[in-house]
Amino acid sequence: MKTAVIKYNSGNVQSVLYALERLGAEAILTDDPDEIRGADRVIFPGQGEASTAMNYLKARKLDQLIREIKQPFLGVCLGLQLLCEHSEENNTGCLGIFPVKVKRFIPENSQEFKVPHVGWNELENLADNPLLRDLPDSRFVYYVHSYYAELSEATIASTHYIHDFTAVLHRDNYWAIQAHPEKSSTVGEKLLENFLSI
Amino acid sequence: MLTKRIIPCLDIKDGRTVKGVNFVELRDAGDPVELAKVYSDEGADELVFLDITATVDKRKTLAELVTKVAKAITIPFTVGGGISTVEDVKFLLNAGADKISINSAAVNNPDIIDQMAREFGSQCIVVAIDTRDVDGLDFVHTHGGRKPTLLKTQAWAKEVADRGAGEILLTSMDHDGTKAGFANELTAEISAALSIPVIASGGAGTMAHFKDVFTFGQADAALAASIFHFKEIGIPELKGYLANEGISIRK
Numbered sequence: 001m002k003t004a005v006i007k008y009n010s011g012n013v014q015s016v017l018y019a020l021e022r023l024g025a026e027a028i029l030t031d032d033p034d035e036i037r038g039a040d041r042v043i044f045p046g047q048g049e050a051s052t053a054m055n056y057l058k059a060r061k062l063d064q065l066i067r068e069i070k071q072p073f074l075g076v077c078l079g080l081q082l083l084c085e086h087s088e089e090n091n092t093g094c095l096g097i098f099p100v101k102v103k104r105f106i107p108e109n110s111q112e113f114k115v116p117h118v119g120w121n122e123l124e125n126l127a128d129n130p131l132l133r134d135l136p137d138s139r140f141v142y143y144v145h146s147y148y149a150e151l152s153e154a155t156i157a158s159t160h161y162i163h164d165f166t167a168v169l170h171r172d173n174y175w176a177i178q179a180h181p182e183k184s185s186t187v188g189e190k191l192l193e194n195f196l197s198i
Numbered sequence: 199m200l201t202k203r204i205i206p207c208l209d210i211k212d213g214r215t216v217k218g219v220n221f222v223e224l225r226d227a228g229d230p231v232e233l234a235k236v237y238s239d240e241g242a243d244e245l246v247f248l249d250i251t252a253t254v255d256k257r258k259t260l261a262e263l264v265t266k267v268a269k270a271i272t273i274p275f276t277v278g279g280g281i282s283t284v285e286d287v288k289f290l291l292n293a294g295a296d297k298i299s300i301n302s303a304a305v306n307n308p309d310i311i312d313q314m315a316r317e318f319g320s321q322c323i324v325v326a327i328d329t330r331d332v333d334g335l336d337f338v339h340t341h342g343g344r345k346p347t348l349l350k351t352q353a354w355a356k357e358v359a360d361r362g363a364g365e366i367l368l369t370s371m372d373h374d375g376t377k378a379g380f381a382n383e384l385t386a387e388i389s390a391a392l393s394i395p396v397i398a399s400g401g402a403g404t405m406a407h408f409k410d411v412f413t414f415g416q417a418d419a420a421l422a423a424s425i426f427h428f429k430e431i432g433i434p435e436l437k438g439y440l441a442n443e444g445i446s447i448r449k
Binding site for chain 2: 012014015018021022023048049059094105107114115116117118119120121123136140142143145160161181182183184185188189
């Protein structure tokens with residue numbers, strides 16, 4: 001079973017590979033469409049700015065590939081946001097897998113709520129979903145982001161910061177996590193392990 | 199609810215963990231990879247590795263150590279010490295660091311903050327500020343707190359935030375190594391003025407000091423070294439205490 005991790009100029013790619021290595025998964029880092037198509041699973045660990053990332057995907061025709069892919073697909077962090085319809089970050093049209101809008105956190109009180117949302121926060125309102133099965137009782141995951149996906153019908157877990165936002169999305173063969181499972185201790189390991197067994 | 203972070207800091211010299219009182223007298227406190235693993239398992243929320251001799255000796259932080267740590271632990275970590283160029287940052291992020299911290303390089307060339315934030319995103323750029331009281335005013339210091347600059351700490355913190363820093367690591371050189379508590383007033387002043395998280399550092403001696411810096415000090419995270427390395431305070435014990443005191447903490 002091979003997992004393709006989409007190669008991207010992003011700091012967390014290496015961390016995702018190490019996390020998969022710890023779980024004993026066979027992973028390849030690639031931006032080659034054929035290799036991605038040939039993998040059993042695909043992870044897109046984005047980080048950074050939305051329009052740059054979309055341009056990167058388009059330049060390699062990976063945008064179309066991601067829309068057509070049939071294997072279990074997991075977007076992480078910016079990877080979640082790019083699977084949505086549109087991001088307020090530089091007014092970027094995204095892949096549209098999820099009919100969801102990505103907005104910037106706007107705190108009413110900037111002393112109480114800082115942006116970016118950095119640190120450990122809790123997964124709540126979990127749906128019955130294979131990705132979320134058998135998580136530890138303590139459901140804290142590590143976040144670093146300034147933009148969030150609105151709650152939607154595809155939301156299968158939420159987190160509260162300023163207001164509730166989408167923590168995890170699912171539709172068909174696509175899953176996406178706003179937090180960084182590769183950096184989220186035992187909860188993150190379980191999420192990745194669950195994805196690897198879907 | 200977003201939790202307050204507890205961050206052990208591992209000062210590194212020649213691939214080993216060291217921590218000196220006021221950065222002068224160094225003591226060996228173990229193998230950094232093993233120590234990192236222990237802290238991660240015990241519930242530390244993040245780790246910081248500072249190559250404390252790097253700026254003085256102009257050495258680069260060992261990417262090899264970064265990779266070993268990245269493979270071993272499941273929580274985020276920051277690497278600092280002697281980082282001055284975009285290439286340094288790329289090198290360390292590729293080695294597996296989640297964030298990098300810059301200090302003297304930012305003071306010497308503030309534009310580097312904008313460049314790094316643009317290239318890698320604000321989320322991985324931490325600007326470390328070493329501050330010291332000079333005749334009642336707070337001034338930024340470099341070179342492990344030995345070299346004063348003309349920058350007022352509050353103004354500099356605002357500037358680095360405006361330039362795209364993702365977090366500020368604020369170390370009070372007056373408090374560092376004293377175990378008499380964090381610089382709560384200054385931390386609160388800076389935290390309240392900025393929209394980015396502030397990590398307080400320097401002066402942790404008791405569990406109550408952490409409570410104080412999260413309440414009076416309005417810190418988003420607190421960093422300490424020797425009290426953790428020498429097991430004066432255990433992380434599970436500290437987190438239990440803070441939770442009982444009503445501080446939002448990851449269990």
